[in-house]
Amino acid sequence: MTPPDESDDLRAAEYVLGTLDPAEREAYRRDRAARPGLAAAERAWEARLAPLAGAIPEAPPPPGAWARIAAALPAAEAAGAAPRRDPAPAVDLRPALRRWRRAALAAGALAAGLAVFIALERLPPAGAQYVAVVNRGGALPALVVRVDTRAGAVQVRSLSAEAPPDRSLELWVIPKGEAPRSLGLLSAAPATRLALPAAERARLDDAVLAVTVEPPGGSPSGAPTGPPVYSGALLRD
Numbered sequence: 001m002t003p004p005d006e007s008d009d010l011r012a013a014e015y016v017l018g019t020l021d022p023a024e025r026e027a028y029r030r031d032r033a034a035r036p037g038l039a040a041a042e043r044a045w046e047a048r049l050a051p052l053a054g055a056i057p058e059a060p061p062p063p064g065a066w067a068r069i070a071a072a073l074p075a076a077e078a079a080g081a082a083p084r085r086d087p088a089p090a091v092d093l094r095p096a097l098r099r100w101r102r103a104a105l106a107a108g109a110l111a112a113g114l115a116v117f118i119a120l121e122r123l124p125p126a127g128a129q130y131v132a133v134v135n136r137g138g139a140l141p142a143l144v145v146r147v148d149t150r151a152g153a154v155q156v157r158s159l160s161a162e163a164p165p166d167r168s169l170e171l172w173v174i175p176k177g178e179a180p181r182s183l184g185l186l187s188a189a190p191a192t193r194l195a196l197p198a199a200e201r202a203r204l205d206d207a208v209l210a211v212t213v214e215p216p217g218g219s220p221s222g223a224p225t226g227p228p229v230y231s232g233a234l235l236r237d
Helices: 006-017 022-034 036-053 065-072 074-078 094-117
Strands: 129-134 143-148 153-158 168-174 181-186 191-195 208-214 230-233
Touching: 006 022, 006 036, 006 129, 006 143, 006 153, 022 036, 129 208, 129 230, 143 230, 153 181, 181 191, 181 208
Parallel strands: none
Antiparallel strands: 129 143, 143 153, 153 191, 168 181, 168 208, 208 230
């Protein structure tokens, strides 16, 4: 079976996290049906995050919600159900639905961040791969980043990160106990591919990725000019 490429793996990660919009999810399902490698990537992501699923409390719907929905369906009267003499006022469930969706997405982002603490089999540094979900203080993911040390490549998928007008977003790797090192500027496109310097390929264990807002063209000093706006730990894949 042909393994999925990096973009397929990122799509599978976003599908499991629930960050794809409806059109993207439908396109993903069509591709998954024809490509076993994509389905395998999805199962791998589900297995990574499954141990943390029990830590997320369920969010039950409001009391009586299903009864009101069932009573409002046209099929109820068609099946001979007696009409209600004193119908309950209509309840707009859309705000609750939005809250549940936000909670589910936040839980997915939290699970991805906490997955760095899962004990995984260590791979040889020459061929190691890493992944990070980069966000702001537990909010929904801003970026999904995949690092392939063998190919010397950093692939970044933007989910919600945006640069202010006339500014640039710069991606940094911060090895444990060391100063930040620039990996390059993020483009305005949904995906950015950056080169991973050879000197950084064996220094990614326990490293953190961070994004800062910089002048156009990047930091003039080679160091961040401001605090990170997004950050996330690298997880060995």
